[in-house]
């Protein structure tokens with residue numbers, strides 16, 4: 001299996017149904033069902049929003065430092081089995097703070113799991129764009145005492161209607177703190193969102209970015225500046241950003257000379273971890289070893305913190 005880095009992975013999106021049930025029992029939290037197959041049967045999504053509703057609902061089971069530890073430890077074990085040599089891991093602090101879970105709990109559990117695993121991994125704090133810029137800035141300021149626990153700031157959650165430019169101040173603050181900057185853009189939003197992420201937020205990587213392909217000038221900019229795109233093929237199919245894997249624009253992105261990487265996004269929900277995404281590209285799109293090797297090399301080149 002080819003060694004790779006994973007650069008677009010929401011730790012909350014690795015919460016497998018089995019762990020939902022285990023943590024619900026441990027924390028005495030009521031679930032509509034404790035049957036893992038019944039939980040999995042809900043994973044049929046029509047768009048990003050329909051997925052996020054289930055994703056946020058399941059977070060209710062994450063309460064203690066041990067819960068966050070177990071979540072991250074399980075991901076890091078699985079990732080190692082998928083050839084991941086380095087991971088840059090998103091987490092959504094607002095989704096926990098709003099439930100009364102503290103930053104100490106979240107950072108404590110995630111950071112301890114990374115340390116104990118011995119894996120090369122780092123955290124990226126994501127702001128929930130649909131909660132607005134003011135709350136995003138508050139959470140970043142609240143996280144600054146934990147500055148040693150994370151390497152960057154990202155932007156996720158419902159995209160359309162929440163353009164990157166709303167978050168200029170948050171990203172200026174991140175830059176002043178020496179944090180890396182990334183943002184989801186061009187997943188459901190158009191190329192204008194990708195332009196704003198570059199021009200207004202100063203992002204160093206674009207998460208998803210598939211709709212950038214609709215704008216040749218933007219493609220030229222991404223190519224010339226060698227801005228990596230963290231593409232998530234199985235996610236795009238499950239959230240109906242593309243009709244099927246066979247229709248995915250990823251091979252055309254590579255042909256355009258873009259720095260494309262392949263990632264799993266929310267693997268517990270989308271039917272596969274990162275190597276499963278590589279395997280699906282080979283199977284469904286007939287991508288060659290040479291193309292997949294290039295993508296894997298890109299993943300290390302695009303990482304912020306790989307010490308190979």
Ligand SMILES: Nc1ncnc2[nH]cnc12
Pocket residue numbers: 010013048055156157158184187235265266
């Ligand atoms: N694919 C995705 N897009 C936006 N926000 C997310 N949060 C978790 N997964 C996401």
Ligand SMILES: [Zn+2]
Pocket residue numbers: 008009010156184207265
């Ligand atoms: Zn994502």
